[in-house]
Amino acid sequence: MIKAVLTIDDIASANTPALVDYLVEKHIPALMFAVGEHIEKYPENVIYALQHGMVVGNHSYSHPDFAGIPYEEGIREIEKCEELLEDIYRKAGVERNYRPFRFPYGSKGGKNKDKYEQYFRDNGFSKLDDRKIGYSWWKESGLDKDIDTLWTFDFAEYRIRPGSGFSITNVLKRVHDSDPAEGGVLLEEGSYHIILMHDHEETLAMVPDYYKIMLEHVMENGVTFERPEFL
Ligand SMILES: [Zn+2]
Numbered sequence: 634m635i636k637a638v639l640t641i642d643d644i645a646s647a648n649t650p651a652l653v654d655y656l657v658e659k660h661i662p663a664l665m666f667a668v669g670e671h672i673e674k675y676p677e678n679v680i681y682a683l684q685h686g687m688v689v690g691n692h693s694y695s696h697p698d699f700a701g702i703p704y705e706e707g708i709r710e711i712e713k714c715e716e717l718l719e720d721i722y723r724k725a726g727v728e729r730n731y732r733p734f735r736f737p738y739g740s741k742g743g744k745n746k747d748k749y750e751q752y753f754r755d756n757g758f759s760k761l762d763d764r765k766i767g768y769s770w771w772k773e774s775g776l777d778k779d780i781d782t783l784w785t786f787d788f789a790e791y792r793i794r795p796g797s798g799f800s801i802t803n804v805l806k807r808v809h810d811s812d813p814a815e816g817g818v819l820l821e822e823g824s825y826h827i828i829l830m831h832d833h834e835e836t837l838a839m840v841p842d843y844y845k846i847m848l849e850h851v852m853e854n855g856v857t858f859e860r861p862e863f864l
């Protein structure tokens with residue numbers, strides 16, 4: 634048995650409702666991280682995700698690399714997205730029970746990392762339940778203590794871009810990588826994962842139905858998706 638929580642970054646896009654429909658059809662409850670600017674662009678699509686049972690968390694307002702901006706600017710990025718999330722949950726008529734956050738690019742805020750983690754603790758942000766992750770490096774890196782949500786497996790499908798030479802074949806190969814340079818071995822029996830994928834129109838233009846191809850492939854190979862729970 635391989636279990637995983639599916640996380641989907643950078644929502645919303647024009648395709649979000651179709652993505653949500655697919656997740657509902659496959660009984661995959663996902664944790665989605667929204668970019669504030671994308672909430673402003675596609676509010677109805679975020680409402681659609683909320684009303685179909687997805688949890689939507691904070692992925693900053695404009696998706697900067699937090700290692701490269703002052704701490705105060707980072708807090709403004711987080712709080713601006715928080716305001717939009719409060720508003721969109723209200724408009725959706727869905728109670729907001731959890732406040733997960735994910736750093737863009739997984740950068741953790743560089744030298745300000747500890748300050749951000751303290752901010753998350755002081756301001757009621759939610760930690761995804763990661764207690765079933767068995768990788769020693771998860772604890773050795775202190776990730777079990779961090780409030781923000783990182784991942785253990787990245788599909789890296791955002792690398793499929795014109796001229797990149799990276800294709801859906803490469804994405805599916807990574808699923809079977811038994812010695813990945815980063816993250817954990819996805820198909821290791823008994824493992825537990827936080828899987829990362831993205832809601833990107835650019836990827837969809839390159840590979841129609843990319844998310845169906847990826848998710849069906851991992852499910853065929855024994856991965857079961859669980860509801861995100863928080864500590
Ligand atoms: Zn992102």
